[in-house]
Amino acid sequence: MAQSYPDPLVRLISALSHLPGIGPKTAQRIAFYLVKTPREEVGELVAALEGIKQKIRFCQVCGFYSEGPLCTICSDQGRDRSVICVVEQPQDVLAVEKSSFRGLYHVLHGVISPLLGAGPEEVALDQLVFRVREGNIKEVILATNPSVDGEATALFIARKLKVFPVRITMIARGLPLGGDLEFADEATLLQAFEGRRELHLD
Amino acid sequence: MYFREINLRNWRNISQLKIKLEEGLIVITGANAQGKSNFLEALYLLARGTLPRPARDEELITWGEELAYLSCKVQEKVGDFTREVIIRRGQAKEWRVNGRLETRKRRIWLVGYFPQDMEIVEGSPSKRRDFLDQTIDLLRPGWGRVCREYGEVLYRRNTLLREKPHSELIEVYTEKLVSLGTTLVRGRIWYLQNLTPFIQQFYRELSGEEEEIQPRYQSRGYSLQNESEIKDGLRQAFREAKAEELSRGFTLVGPHRDEVVFQKEGRDLRTFGSQGEKKTLALSLKLAEMNVVKLLTGEKVIVVLDDLFSELDEKRRKRLWSEIVSQNQVFVTTTEKLEWEEREKGAKVRILTLDRGKIYPEER
Ligand SMILES: [Zn+2]
Numbered sequence: 001m002a003q004s005y006p007d008p009l010v011r012l013i014s015a016l017s018h019l020p021g022i023g024p025k026t027a028q029r030i031a032f033y034l035v036k037t038p039r040e041e042v043g044e045l046v047a048a049l050e051g052i053k054q055k056i057r058f059c060q061v062c063g064f065y066s067e068g069p070l071c072t073i074c075s076d077q078g079r080d081r082s083v084i085c086v087v088e089q090p091q092d093v094l095a096v097e098k099s100s101f102r103g104l105y106h107v108l109h110g111v112i113s114p115l116l117g118a119g120p121e122e123v124a125l126d127q128l129v130f131r132v133r134e135g136n137i138k139e140v141i142l143a144t145n146p147s148v149d150g151e152a153t154a155l156f157i158a159r160k161l162k163v164f165p166v167r168i169t170m171i172a173r174g175l176p177l178g179g180d181l182e183f184a185d186e187a188t189l190l191q192a193f194e195g196r197r198e199l200h201l202d
Numbered sequence: 203m204y205f206r207e208i209n210l211r212n213w214r215n216i217s218q219l220k221i222k223l224e225e226g227l228i229v230i231t232g233a234n235a236q237g238k239s240n241f242l243e244a245l246y247l248l249a250r251g252t253l254p255r256p257a258r259d260e261e262l263i264t265w266g267e268e269l270a271y272l273s274c275k276v277q278e279k280v281g282d283f284t285r286e287v288i289i290r291r292g293q294a295k296e297w298r299v300n301g302r303l304e305t306r307k308r309r310i311w312l313v314g315y316f317p318q319d320m321e322i323v324e325g326s327p328s329k330r331r332d333f334l335d336q337t338i339d340l341l342r343p344g345w346g347r348v349c350r351e352y353g354e355v356l357y358r359r360n361t362l363l364r365e366k367p368h369s370e371l372i373e374v375y376t377e378k379l380v381s382l383g384t385t386l387v388r389g390r391i392w393y394l395q396n397l398t399p400f401i402q403q404f405y406r407e408l409s410g411e412e413e414e415i416q417p418r419y420q421s422r423g424y425s426l427q428n429e430s431e432i433k434d435g436l437r438q439a440f441r442e443a444k445a446e447e448l449s450r451g452f453t454l455v456g457p458h459r460d461e462v463v464f465q466k467e468g469r470d471l472r473t474f475g476s477q478g479e480k481k482t483l484a485l486s487l488k489l490a491e492m493n494v495v496k497l498l499t500g501e502k503v504i505v506v507l508d509d510l511f512s513e514l515d516e517k518r519r520k521r522l523w524s525e526i527v528s529q530n531q532v533f534v535t536t537t538e539k540l541e542w543e544e545r546e547k548g549a550k551v552r553i554l555t556l557d558r559g560k561i562y563p564e565e566r
Binding site: 148 | 375
């Protein structure tokens with residue numbers, strides 16, 4: 001019978017290869033590296049992994065990462081609480097933070113995508129409607145990704161919000177074609193925010 | 203603007219071809235199936251980014267080879283640049299300019315006539331829409347992006363209509379189609395208006411007839427009475443079509459279903475034209491395209507004419523020649539030995555021979 005790796009190693013390789021962006025080859029390379037790594041270093045990694053599972057959750061208000069019920073942005077009284085910037089994913093918050101924007105956020109945790117069968121129920125929209133209805137919100141900036149799905153999601157949200165007395169704007173679609181917000185450099189983002197336009201829906 | 207150098211590897215039946223070129227007329231002779239059309243198609247692809255007729259990668263790459271490589275050095279008014287394209291099976295084509303990945307397309311003004319261009323006159327409406335869209339894409343940066351985005355929105359809207367007819371969400375895609383569609387229709391009408399006087403002139407001159415060709419943009423399912431009301435017209439058409447769209451499960455109106463008709467004394471030439479009339483029209487369309495490009499850009503264009511001269515009679519050949527002689531660089535293929543009387547008139551003429559995929563710098 002042909003030899004294979006010991007079970008614990010096989011299990012590690014298999015677990016690693018489920019991570020996004022990591023194929024079987026990379027998973028093996030990481031696993032072999034970990035086998036040779038000193039115990040303390042591995043212990044640090046294990047603690048970090050457990051930490052995100054025990055301590056990190058999503059903010060109850062905006063959906064960004066947080067350690068408590070509210071994230072640091074929602075709890076920061078120094079920010080402009082009358083403006084909400086709507087983004088697709090938590091990591092997009094950090095991209096927008098590189099601009100001069102200092103308001104609040106709303107993370108959709110997804111995008112409406114007919115081709116993937118993802119309808120409006122797949123994004124955290126009700127919570128946004130609630131916030132706009134209840135809070136003293138003056139402006140909602142729609143900063144979904146500049147893709148066809150991202151833009152359609154923004155337009156759908158705009159329709160949902162048009163009954164409320166808020167200004168609805170969309171960031172300028174000057175970002176690189178197919179470019180995700182997450183990878184936008186600061187100059188492009190700044191332009192995108194300055195060039196945001198008001199949406200007029202008929 | 204003209205090609206100073208062409209380099210092809212594993213392109214169709216041409217395993218290796220490298221040639222330096224100058225301005226003027228370049229006649230490519232050789233028997234059938236030696237690679238003359240393949241050579242011109244390579245020039246067309248290098249300049250315009252699309253093929254004159256669709257083909258699969260396997261057909262483009264020489265049998266048994268991994269990839270095809272095409273490059274050209276283009277002389278501009280000031281300076282030059284090199285464009286390369288690498289074609290691998292099942293992968294997106296890799297475009298490079300001066301060795302770097304090409305993100306913003308440099309323009310190479312080239313107009314071509316191939317035998318299959320009869321399809322523009324005879325084929326489905328999409329051939330005529332493409333004829334407009336592909337050249338507008340050369341003239342107006344961003345046009346291709348509008349066309350692509352329209353296609354993507356349309357695809358999503360059709361998916362929704364078919365699988366998950368969420369009415370409010372469909373509205374979002376409808377509005378998007380209306381705004382992108384308005385841009386498309388405006389652009390096409392603008393371009394067709396520019397083409398029309400040239401189409402009419404060339405048709406008249408090539409046919410020797412008095413009757414005028416009337417090109418007309420025909421909208422499908424919405425009113426085009428007033429160009430400024432395209433948006434409202436489209437919107438209303440979508441409202442009216444909604445019930446039927448929901449029951450049939452796809453989008454029924456919009457510029458992706460529009461048509462361009464060419465009438466002569468009220469007769470639609472696509473359906474009722476003779477072969478001669480269709481051929482004259484197809485050639486007139488291409489000559490009109492050449493002139494509009496020249497007019498709007500102020501640039502002389504590169505012309506490639508595949509297997510055309512041998513089919514024309516003496517009179518038409520002379521008329522055609524007088525039209526293209528003022529261009530920078532003209533490529534012509536022919537199976538016959540033509541008497542190029544123009545040579546005696548001092549025009550720069552170079553004759554090349556293609557034989558079994560190899561090019562020879564002389565007549566054989
Ligand atoms: Zn929060």
